[in-house]
Amino acid sequence: MSNLFSGINARLRGTANKPVPAKSPISSTPLTDDGQLALPSSLSQASQSSTSLSIASKLPPLPASPSLSQTIGMMGSPEEALNAYPLPRPLPVWLNPAYARHIVKGNFMTLSARPKTVEQGEWVAHQVVEHYRNLWNFVRVVFEKEEDGKTICNATSCPRMSAGMNHSYTWLNNRFEPIELPAFEYITLMQRWISGKIDDTKIFPTEASGVSFSYNSQITTTALLTGPDEWVGKRSGFPKDFFSICQTIFLQMFRVYAHLYWAHFTEPFYHLNLEKQLNSCFSHFVLTATALDLLKPQELEPMQPLIDLWAANGTFPPESKAYEYANLKAGARLLQLGGMA
Amino acid sequence: MSEGEFAPPPTPNIESYGPNAVYNRERCYQLAQGFFKDAVRRARERHERQKELKLRLESPELLSRRELIWSHSGKLEAKYLRFLRTKEELSNYAIVKTIGKGYFGEVKLVRKRQDGRVYALKRLFKSEMISKEQLPRVRAERDALAESDSEWVVKLFTTFQDNVSLYMLMEFLPGGDLMSVLIKYQIFSEDITRFYTAEIIMAIEAIHNLGYIHRDIKPDNILLDRGGHIKLADFGLSKGFRKDHEKSYYQELLQRPVPPSSRPQNNRHSVNIDEISLTVSNRAQINEWRRSRRLMAYSSVGTPDYIAPELFSTNGYSFEIDWWSLGTIIYECLVGWPPFAAETFYDTYRKIINWPHTLLFPDDIQLSYNAVHLIRSMINAPDARLGRNGAAEIKNHPFFAGVDFSSLRRIRAPFEPPLTSDVDTSAFPVDDLPQEGDGEEEGGPAPGGGGDASGGGLLLGAEDPEMFLPFLGYTFKRFEKSYTA
Numbered sequence: 001m002s003n004l005f006s007g008i009n010a011r012l013r014g015t016a017n018k019p020v021p022a023k024s025p026i027s028s029t030p031l032t033d034d035g036q037l038a039l040p041s042s043l044s045q046a047s048q049s050s051t052s053l054s055i056a057s058k059l060p061p062l063p064a065s066p067s068l069s070q071t072i073g074m075m076g077s078p079e080e081a082l083n084a085y086p087l088p089r090p091l092p093v094w095l096n097p098a099y100a101r102h103i104v105k106g107n108f109m110t111l112s113a114r115p116k117t118v119e120q121g122e123w124v125a126h127q128v129v130e131h132y133r134n135l136w137n138f139v140r141v142v143f144e145k146e147e148d149g150k151t152i153c154n155a156t157s158c159p160r161m162s163a164g165m166n167h168s169y170t171w172l173n174n175r176f177e178p179i180e181l182p183a184f185e186y187i188t189l190m191q192r193w194i195s196g197k198i199d200d201t202k203i204f205p206t207e208a209s210g211v212s213f214s215y216n217s218q219i220t221t222t223a224l225l226t227g228p229d230e231w232v233g234k235r236s237g238f239p240k241d242f243f244s245i246c247q248t249i250f251l252q253m254f255r256v257y258a259h260l261y262w263a264h265f266t267e268p269f270y271h272l273n274l275e276k277q278l279n280s281c282f283s284h285f286v287l288t289a290t291a292l293d294l295l296k297p298q299e300l301e302p303m304q305p306l307i308d309l310w311a312a313n314g315t316f317p318p319e320s321k322a323y324e325y326a327n328l329k330a331g332a333r334l335l336q337l338g339g340m341a
Numbered sequence: 342m343s344e345g346e347f348a349p350p351p352t353p354n355i356e357s358y359g360p361n362a363v364y365n366r367e368r369c370y371q372l373a374q375g376f377f378k379d380a381v382r383r384a385r386e387r388h389e390r391q392k393e394l395k396l397r398l399e400s401p402e403l404l405s406r407r408e409l410i411w412s413h414s415g416k417l418e419a420k421y422l423r424f425l426r427t428k429e430e431l432s433n434y435a436i437v438k439t440i441g442k443g444y445f446g447e448v449k450l451v452r453k454r455q456d457g458r459v460y461a462l463k464r465l466f467k468s469e470m471i472s473k474e475q476l477p478r479v480r481a482e483r484d485a486l487a488e489s490d491s492e493w494v495v496k497l498f499t500t501f502q503d504n505v506s507l508y509m510l511m512e513f514l515p516g517g518d519l520m521s522v523l524i525k526y527q528i529f530s531e532d533i534t535r536f537y538t539a540e541i542i543m544a545i546e547a548i549h550n551l552g553y554i555h556r557d558i559k560p561d562n563i564l565l566d567r568g569g570h571i572k573l574a575d576f577g578l579s580k581g582f583r584k585d586h587e588k589s590y591y592q593e594l595l596q597r598p599v600p601p602s603s604r605p606q607n608n609r610h611s612v613n614i615d616e617i618s619l620t621v622s623n624r625a626q627i628n629e630w631r632r633s634r635r636l637m638a639y640s641s642v643g644t645p646d647y648i649a650p651e652l653f654s655t656n657g658y659s660f661e662i663d664w665w666s667l668g669t670i671i672y673e674c675l676v677g678w679p680p681f682a683a684e685t686f687y688d689t690y691r692k693i694i695n696w697p698h699t700l701l702f703p704d705d706i707q708l709s710y711n712a713v714h715l716i717r718s719m720i721n722a723p724d725a726r727l728g729r730n731g732a733a734e735i736k737n738h739p740f741f742a743g744v745d746f747s748s749l750r751r752i753r754a755p756f757e758p759p760l761t762s763d764v765d766t767s768a769f770p771v772d773d774l775p776q777e778g779d780g781e782e783e784g785g786p787a788p789g790g791g792g793d794a795s796g797g798g799l800l801l802g803a804e805d806p807e808m809f810l811p812f813l814g815y816t817f818k819r820f821e822k823s824y825t826a
Contacts, residue, residue, distance in 0.1 A: 089346075096347040104377050110384045115391055117415035118422070126422040130380075137372045146359040206427045208456060213415020219398070219407050236419065271354050272366040277373035337346040 078333035085305050085330065086166050094265040094275070095305055097313060097338035102280040107317055112288035119212045121233020121242060125204050127288050128246050132194060134281045135253050139187060141272070142264050151184065152268050158183035163258035163302040183259055190252050197245055203238070210237040250294040257282050258302040282306075283315050290321035297325040309334045386820060390414070421820050429501035429816075431508065434462060439776055440769040445469050446506070450513060450764055459763045460498065461513040464506045479507065482575055485553040486511075487817045492750060493544035495564060495574040500817045514572055516565025516758040517768025519670075523560055526756075527677060531712055533755045534674040537563075537571060538667065539736075539744050544573040545663050546732035554659070558666035559647040560673065565768070569754030645686055646679040650693050651723050664728030664735065668719025676706055680720065696720060711740040 076084075093099055114123040142153035161183045162168040170178035171186060181189070197203050212235040213220075232243040260269070260278065269275050286307060289295035300307055304327070310316050312331025316323040355363060394414050398407055434451035437459075441448035446465040453460065470479055486497035486509070496512040516522075519537065523529075529537070541563060548555055555562075557575055564574050649665035651658045673679045680700050681692040692699040700720055702713060715738050718727035728735050736746055758768050 090348045091346055093348050093350050096350070099350065103374065104381075110388070111380045113384075115387055115418050117391075117394065117411055118418045119415065122419045122422055126426060129426045130376075134373075134376055137369050137376075141362070141365045141369050144361060144365055146361050148359070152362065204426065206423050208420045208423055211416045211419035211423065213412045213419065216411060219411045266351060268358060268362060268366075270350065271357065272362065272369075273353055273355065274366060274369055274373075277370060280377065281373060 076329065078329040078336065081308075081327050081329035082305070082333040082337075086164075087305065088165065091334075091337070092262070092265065093270065094261050095309060095334055097309060097335050097340045099270065099275055100279055100306065100309055100313070100315075101276050102283065102315065103276045104280045104284075108284050108287050108315075109291070109317055109320055111284060112291055114292075116216070117213050119214045119233065119236045121238040122211065122236050124232065124243065124246050124292055124294070125238065127292060127294075128249055129198060129204075131253060131285050131288060132198060132249070135256060135285070136191070138260055138269070138274075138278055138281065139191075139256060141268060141274070142260070143184070143187070153184050153187075153264060155182035155184060157267075158259070158263050161186035161255070161259060162262065163255065164262045167258065167262075167302045169255055183263065187256055187259070190256070194249050194252065197249065203242060203245060205237045207237075212236040247294050250289045251299055253285070254289070254295060254299065254303075257285065261303065261306070283310055286310075286322050287316060287320055290325060300325060305330060305334065307331075313340070383820075387418070390418075390820075417822070421818075424499075424818055424821075429499055429508075429510075429818075430503065431506075434460070434510075436462075437764050438766050438769075438771055439774045440766055440771060442774050450766060451510075452764070459513050461511045463509040463511060465509075466506055467502075468505075470507070481553065483509065483817065485548060485551060487819070488551055489547065491544075491547040493540070493547045493572060495572045496819075497817070498819050498821065502816065511574070514564040514566045514574075515760050515763075515765055515768060516567065516569055516756075518561050519563040519565070519571065520560040521768055521770070522565065522756055523673065528706075529674040531675065531709060534671060534712075535741065535744065536749075536755055537674065538671050539741060539746060540571045540749055541573075541667055541670070542732055542735055543746060543749060544571060545667065548573065549660050549663070549732070555663050555666075556652070557647075558663050558670070559644065560670060563670075565754075565756070565758060567758065567760070569757040570750050645689050645693065646681060648693065649723070650696060653690065653694065658723070661723050661726045661729045664719050664726055665721075665723075667728075668716050668721075671712070672716050672720070675708055675712060675716075676703060680716075709740075711738070714738075715740040 087095075112127060114120065143151055145151055159182050160168045160180050161170075168180070169186065170180050171189065173179050201207075231240050232238070234240075261282070265275065265278075269278050282303075286295075286300070286303075290297075290300075307316070307322060308326045308328065308331035310331070311323045311326030312328050312335050316326065355366070358366075394410065397403055397410050403410060433455065434453055437450040437452055439447055440450050440461065441463075446463060446469075448461055448463045451460055451462045452458070465479060470476055483497075483500055486494065487500075489497075495514065498510045498512070500510070501508050541558075544563075545555065545558065555573065555575060558573075562573065562575050564572050566572055647666040647669045649658065649662040652662055669679050669681070681689050681696070683689045683692055700717070702708060715727070715735075718738070719735075721727065723729065727738065735741075736744075758765075761767075
C-alpha cells in the first residue's frame with residue numbers, strides 16, 4: 001500500500017494528546033474512580049455473582065497536562081520524545097524496528113472498516129469475537145503445559161500481571177480489595193469473565209432474525225433517534241451496557257497483549273519465530289480498538305512506544321486513529337536507533 | 342545509528358522448548374496465517390458486495406427501492422457476522438433421518454433448530470481419517486466445495502468439528518442420486534441419457550475449472566435437486582483411491598489368482614451374475630445387482646466399476662480420468678449395467694486393465710452409432726481419450742448435436758422428484774440404513790469433550806477440537822446471499 005513506510009517525516013498531528021507517562025510507580029486507586037478507567041459497574045456486578053472476584057486495576061497515571069505533552073510533541077527532539085518514556089535500557093527487543101515487522105502487507109484498515117450498511121453494534125460484536133480468538137491463539141502458547149507439567153507463563157516467571165516496570169494490574173476480591181495475582185491466574189480469571197460475556201446471548205445475541213442495519217440519512221427514512229434512550233447496538237438487540245462491556249473486554253485484552261510483549265516477547269515468541277505473527281495481530285488489534293473507540297488514547301500507555309514506531313514506519317496509515325494517537329517523533333527516534341531512518 | 346541501544350536479540354532457539362511448545366508453535370503459526378488469509382478474503386468479498394450495492398443504489402430504475410436495498414444489504418451482512426460469531430455444533434441441528442452411509446461416515450438429513458431450514462449433514466470420523474490417511478482427500482473436498490460457487494456442485498454452507506468428527510453442512514438435494522433413478526427406470530432412452538450426460542459434462546467441467554479432479558465420478562455421487570437437475574457431490578464415503586495404496590492393493594490382487602479376501606465382504610447381498618446372464622430380459626437381476634452394489638458401497642470395499650485404468654498404475658493420472666468415468670456411466674444408462682461389471686472386484690479390476698478386450702456391447706440392445714462412438718472415445722487410453730483437451734471436444738461430439746449446453750438448467754428435467762414435504766426422503770434408500778430413534782426429529786448427541794459447549798469461549802483445560810493441528814483451518818463459513826429475512 002502507498003502509505004506503508006511513508007509516515008516517517010510526517011508532522012505531529014495537532015490532535016495528538018498523547019500523555020507523558022509519569023515515572024513514579026503507579027498508585028493503587030480504588031475502583032470507584034471510573035472517570036479514568038473504563039470499568040463499568042456491570043463488570044464488578046457480574047464478577048461478584050459468578051466468581052466472587054472482580055477485575056480492577058492499579059490505574060495508570062492521569063495524563064499529564066496537555067500543555068506539557070504538546071511542549072514535548074512540538075518542541076522536543078525525537079530523542080527527548082523517546083526519553084520521556086520510562087523504558088529500560090537497553091531498550092526491549094520488540095522496540096527494535098527489525099523485530100517489529102509483520103506477516104501481512106498492505107492497509108490493515110480494510111479489515112476493520114465497518115461496511116456502511118452494517119449497524120455499529122453488530123460490527124463491534126464481530127470485532128470483539130475475532131480479536132478474542134486471535135489473542136488466545138498466542139496465550140495458548142504460554143499457557144499450555146509442557147510434558148513436565150509446567151507452563152511457560154507461571155507463578156515463578158510472572159508473579160504479577162505486569163507490563164514492564166511501571167504497570168501491574170490487580171484484581172478486586174469480593175471485598176473490593178485489590179489483590180495481586182500471578183499473570184497466569186489473572187489471565188485465567190479474565191478469560192473466564194470474557195467468555196462468560198461473549199457466550200451470553202443476552203449480551204451477544206446470535207439469532208439471525210434479530211438483525212438490523214445502519215441509518216443513512218440519505219436513504220433510510222426512519223428518523224434517527226438520539227438521546228438517553230439510544231445506544232450502540234440497540235436496534236440489533238444488544239443491551240444498553242453492551243458497548244461499555246466491549247470496551248472493558250478490549251481493555252483487558254490489551255493488558256494481555258502488553259504482558260505478552262513485556263514478559264514473553266523473546267521467551268517464547270521470538271525463539272519460536274512467532275514475533276511477526278504477534279506483531280500483526282497486535283497492530284490489527286490496536287487499529288480496530290482505536291478506530292471503534294474501544295480503547296482510549298491514555299489506555300495505550302504501556303505499549304505507546306511500539307504504537308509510535310508503527311505510526312512512524314507506516315504500519316498505521318495516517319488516516320487511522322492509532323496514528324493520530326502516536327508520537328511520531330518517538331517513533332522516528334526508534335527507527336533512527338534501529339538504523340532505519 | 343547507535344549500537345547497543347536495543348537489547349541484543351538472542352539466537353532463536355526452538356530446541357530449548359519441549360515438544361508441546363513446538364506443537365503449539367506450529368498451531369499458533371498456522372492459525373495466525375489463516376486468520377489473516379480469511380480476514381483478507383472476507384474483506385475483499387465484502388468490498389465487492391459494497392461496490393455492487395453502490396451501483397444498485399445509484400441506479401435510476403431502483404430509486405423507489407433504495408431503502409429496501411440498503412436495509413436488506415445491512416441485514417444480510419449482519420446475519421453473516423452472527424453466523425461467523427456463533428459456534429457451530431451438532432446440537433444446533435435436529436436429526437431427521439440417515440440418508441447415506443459409508444465406510445468413513447454418514448450423511449444425515451437435519452433441520453437447523455434456529456431457523457427450521459433443512460440441510461444434509463455429512464459426518465466423517467477423525468480417527469478413520471487419520472488411520473486411513475484420508476486427510477489430504479478430506480481437505481481437498483472441503484477446499485473444492487468451499488471455493489466452488491457453481492450451480493453444478495452441491496453447495497457447502499459450513500464446516501465444523503468436534504473432538505470425534507468433522508461435519509460438512511450442505512444443501513439437501515431431495516431428488517436422491519442418479520443410482521436411484523437408474524434403479525427405478527432400469528435403462529434410459531438415448532434422449533434422457535443425452536440430458537444427464539450433458540449436465541454431468543457441465544458439472545465435471547466446473548470442477549476442472551477450479552483445478553480439482555473429482556476422481557470418484559459414479560451414479561451415487563450425482564445428485565438430483567428439486568427440479569430433477571443434477572449436481573455433483575462427493576460424499577467421500579467410499580474407500581479412497583490413493584494412488585500408492587491402490588497400486589499395492591492391486592498388485593497384491595494380481596499376484597494371487599483367486600484371492601478370497603478380494604471378494605465382497607457382504608456375500609449375502611452379492612448376486613451371482615456375469616456379463617452373459619446380464620441381459621435386457623433380466624431386469625430384475627440388474628436391479629438386484631445394483632441394490633447389492635449400493636450396500637457394498639457402505640462397506641470398506643467401495644466399487645471400482647467407474648475407475649479409469651491409469652488410477653491403478655504408477656504412471657500418474659490427470660483430469661481425463663473423470664471423462665473415463667463418465668463414459669462408463671453413459672454405458673450404464675443405455676445398457677443397464679456398467680461395462681466392467683463382474684462378480685468380484687478382482688474380476689472388475691482385471692477387466693478394466695484389459696479394457697480394449699473387455700469393453701463389449703450386448704447384441705440385444707440397439708444403440709446408435711454416435712452413442713457407441715462416444716462411449717468408445719471416452720473409455721479409451723488417456724492420451725487418446727475424448728476430453729483430454731477439455732470439455733468442449735466432448736460437447737462437440739455428434740451425439741450432442743442440437744444440445745444447448747448453456748441453457749440446460751432452464752429446461753425441464755426428464756424426472757422431477759414428486760415431493761410431499763421439505764424432509765421427503767423417498768428418493769433415498771433410507772430403509773436400508775440403520776436409523777436412530779425411528780426417524781423422530783431429535784437432537785444430536787452432545788459433541789465430545791466437555792469444555793467447548795461454551796460458544797466462542799476457549800476455556801482452559803478443555804482441548805478445543807478446532808485447535809487440533811491436523812484439522813486446523815477446516816472450519817469454513819459461506820456468505821449466503823439467499824437468507825430469508
